[in-house]
Amino acid sequence: MNRITALAAAAALTAGSLALVAPATAAPAKAKTYTVTAKANIEVAVAKEDTVKVRGRVTPKAAGEKVVLQQRVGNKKKWTVTGSAKVKKNGTYVLTDKPSTPGSREYRVLKPASKGIKKGFSKSVGVEVYRWEKLAYRTPVATNFAPAGITVGTEYYGASLATTTAGTPSTIEYTLGRKCTSMRATFALTDASESGSSGAVTVSADGSTLASHSLSVGTIVADELFDLTGAFRIKIDATTSATPAATVGVGTPEVLCTR
Structure with a gap:
């Protein structure tokens, strides 16, 4: 093969190789996202x-x-x-x-x-x-306490608790399961209590006392707020005089709970 023929063959080979290479194309731009x-x-x-x-x-x-x-x-x-x-x-x-x-x-x-x-x-x-929930609507463990509407100082309190037998200690407990953070309630002798009567009420959570009040006719502990963070169970204890007869009322007790 002479020199001219060799150069022509090389040129043809180079052109063929270039023809086999596909032209580069830009990748489509991706859409932006907010x-x-x-x-x-x-x-x-x-x-x-x-x-x-x-x-x-x-x-x-x-x-x-x-x-x-x-x-x-x-x-x-x-x-x-x-x-x-x-x-x-x-x-x-x-x-x-x-x-x-x-x-x-x-x-x-x-x-x-x-x-x-x-x-x-x-x-x-x-x-x-x-959410604030009525404590009286929950299922309790109770002795001589009952859910009731009560009147204190002529004011009516719905969804409340009241002792049932004067002179007999009363207890009520509720399981909260550590899902509640606060409780609020009013404590007093109800207007049905006789003049000169007396009573007392104690609120505790898992054995620790949160509040304790001595009560007489006209004594009203209004809208008391308790911290129940971490409490599994709360308990309310009350005592009343038998003569003159007294009724301890827990006015519209509510607990602040999640599911």
């Missing part, structure tokens, strides 16, 4: 009293567009939509919820997809919700 932050104003709330405010920021800003508040309670897997709001010019938002039932719950915020940007979720934030 980034959402979220933070609750409180970690513990009282049902029907407190408002949970969830604040955060959306990136890109998405001013004027909607964000959605979702929540789930307890061990439920399904998220439920409970509110929405518009994103402000600076990319921030505020969403609110007023829980009506007790229990642990999680909140998260969704920014729906728009303008070629994929939807984004915030991380979940937890809030423990408690």
Whole structure:
């Protein structure tokens, strides 16, 4: 093979090799996803009293567009939509919820997809919700105490407790299972007690005394609040004079509990 023929063959081979190499193409750009932050104003709330405010920021800003508040309670897997709001010019938002039932719950915020940007979720934030419950509606261990409506100082107290036999010690206990944090109640001799009668009442939790009051007609310990954090069981003890006959009343006792 002469020199000219060799050069031609080499050129043809090079051209063929180049033809076999596919032209490089750029990978398609991935669609952006909204980034959402979220933070609750409180970690513990009282049902029907407190408002949970969830604040955060959306990136890109998405001013004027909607964000959605979702929540789930307890061990439920399904998220439920409970509110929405518009994103402000600076990319921030505020969403609110007023829980009506007790229990642990999680909140998260969704920014729906728009303008070629994929939807984004915030991380979940937890809030423990408690609710005031009538103690008299719970199942007790009781001796000479009964659920009743009582009158103290001419004021009526529904869902209350009252001793049943004057002169006989009375006890009532309730299991809380360490799910309650507070108790509130009014203590007094009821208006049915005779003049000159007397009594006493003691409240304890797991053997530790929370309060002890001596009572006579006209003595009213109103709206007393107790800390029950960690209490498994509470107990109310009362004594009354037999002559003159007395009735100790525990006016509308309530406990603040979660599920």
